[in-house]
Amino acid sequence: MTANPSILLTGGAGFIGSHTCLALCAAGFEPVILDNFSNSSPAVLERLQRLRGQAVVCERGDVGDTALVQTVIERHGIAAVIHFAGFKAVGESVAKPLKYYANNLGGMVSLLQGMDAAGCRTLVFSSSATVYGDPASVPITEDFPRSHTNPYGHSKLVGEDIMAAMRIANPAWRMGVLRYFNPVGAHPSGLIGEDPLGIPDNLMPYVTQVAVGQRPHLNVYGNDYATPDGTGVRDYIHVQDLAAGHVAAVQALLGRGESFTVNLGTGRGHSVLEVVHAFEQNSGRPVPYQIAPRRPGDVAQCYANPALAHRLLGWQAHHTLDDMCADAWRWQSQNPSGYR
Numbered sequence: 001m002t003a004n005p006s007i008l009l010t011g012g013a014g015f016i017g018s019h020t021c022l023a024l025c026a027a028g029f030e031p032v033i034l035d036n037f038s039n040s041s042p043a044v045l046e047r048l049q050r051l052r053g054q055a056v057v058c059e060r061g062d063v064g065d066t067a068l069v070q071t072v073i074e075r076h077g078i079a080a081v082i083h084f085a086g087f088k089a090v091g092e093s094v095a096k097p098l099k100y101y102a103n104n105l106g107g108m109v110s111l112l113q114g115m116d117a118a119g120c121r122t123l124v125f126s127s128s129a130t131v132y133g134d135p136a137s138v139p140i141t142e143d144f145p146r147s148h149t150n151p152y153g154h155s156k157l158v159g160e161d162i163m164a165a166m167r168i169a170n171p172a173w174r175m176g177v178l179r180y181f182n183p184v185g186a187h188p189s190g191l192i193g194e195d196p197l198g199i200p201d202n203l204m205p206y207v208t209q210v211a212v213g214q215r216p217h218l219n220v221y222g223n224d225y226a227t228p229d230g231t232g233v234r235d236y237i238h239v240q241d242l243a244a245g246h247v248a249a250v251q252a253l254l255g256r257g258e259s260f261t262v263n264l265g266t267g268r269g270h271s272v273l274e275v276v277h278a279f280e281q282n283s284g285r286p287v288p289y290q291i292a293p294r295r296p297g298d299v300a301q302c303y304a305n306p307a308l309a310h311r312l313l314g315w316q317a318h319h320t321l322d323d324m325c326a327d328a329w330r331w332q333s334q335n336p337s338g339y340r
Contacts, residue, residue: 006030007250008078008120010063010111011085013040015194016126016183016242018048020082022192023243025052029250032076033058034069039087039197041339047191063107069114080122080250083111086155089201090130090297093152104155108162116170123163124176124249129235129265129302131157131179138233138269139305142179142261150297160261167259174257176249181235181265181304183242185324186331193331194239195338203275204236204324208332211285218287220272222294227301231272235265235303238319238327248313265304266317275321282325283333 007024009017012033017040021031033045033056048056057076061068063085072078086104087093093100115121130153131146148154160177167173184204186193200206209215223230245264252260270278276287310316319327 004028004030005079005254006032006076008032008034008073008076008081010034010081010083011040012082013037013042013044013058014084016239017082017084018044018192019187019239019243020084020246021048021056022051022187023240023247024250027247027251029247031056032072032078034061034063034072035085036060036062041195043339044192051187051189051191064103064110066110066114066117069111070117073115073118073120078118078120080124080254081111081115081120082124082126082246082250083108084126086126088152090150090152091201091295093155094150094297097151100151100155104152105158105162108159112162112166121170121173122175122253123173124178124246124253125159125163127160127177127179128153128156129179129181129263129304131160132302134299135302138301138303139267140263140303141305142263142308149299173259174253175259176253177261178245178249179261179263180242181237181263181302183239184236185238185240185319185327187240188327188330190330190334193328193335195335203234203272204328207276207279207287208328210287211279211283211329212332212336214336216288218276218289219292220289221292221298223291225300227271229271229273232298233269233271233301233303235267235269236275236321236324237265237317238324241317241319245309245313245315248315252313260312262309262312263304263306264309264315264317265306267304267306269301269303270321275325278321279325279329282322283329285329
């Protein structure tokens with residue numbers, strides 16, 4: 001690797017992208033953000049500058065603009081790309097499938113075309129545990145059969161297939177597929193965190209908004225699953241651990257150059273009610289909730305076996321559920337309206 005290689009982060013101003021930006025800086029990389037700010041705020045750039053001590057390079061634009069992607073890669077001498085950009089709400093994807101296929105798959109194709117034209121063929125892809133569909137058992141290993149229960153998950157699954165086809169067509173491609181489980185938490189400074197637009201689709205930001213008084217109560221979607229307390233069980237991973245996983249992935253691709261697919265999770269599942277109670281203990285705030293019908297596309301249990309990531313990348317999660325709740329609350333309490 002050359003000194004301070006430049007890494008392009010598509011959607012880098014978002015929740016996971018902004019934390020990964022800082023982690024890359026700490027590891028000696030030079031991040032370059034490409035973001036259209038359709039689901040993020042330009043205010044994050046000032047926060048990143050405060051945390052880093054210098055400005056982060058940001059190109060405003062859409063990953064669907066192939067010519068722009070090529071230009072940005074060439075202008076900054078990009079060594080590798082981390083592809084975060086995409087819509088990610090499961091419920092919305094069920095209601096608006098074409099929006100998800102057009103953006104997530106169209107953006108992937110455009111990005112790969114731009115990278116190919118610029119001669120940059122090293123890519124880390126932000127995939128998802130939703131590619132496992134409704135798993136027959138847990139914990140989930142990377143060789144589990146893939147399926148999907150919603151268009152969001154389908155878009156990630158097809159994104160992986162597009163990458164596999166590119167590797168067959170040209171073995172020069174080096175690709176890392178990171179199957180996230182459920183990212184939560186925030187930077188310990190409280191300066192950057194998750195700031196969803198509109199009603200949150202994920203559990204933790206909804207919980208924090210209830211605790212800060214923005215919403216009257218939490219809806220718990222289903223309490224009749226085959227789980228210890230009847231509520232859905234997920235593998236929640238601290239965004240700081242997730243960011244470290246991206247750094248490890250980039251280092252592996254630029255070093256050994258072998259492609260891989262790994263789970264990024266803790267290896268432990270927590271139910272919705274476990275998360276609620278842990279958050280109440282760590283914030284000192286009540287989180288009233290009511291039981292609502294199951295949502296279409298949800299599964300009962302989903303948590304990782306992350307052993308392969310440890311073996312291939314030397315990575316593992318270190319933060320606890322208490323850490324996740326404490327950091328999420330620090331972010332929300334210091335920024336009641338997010339970046340706005």
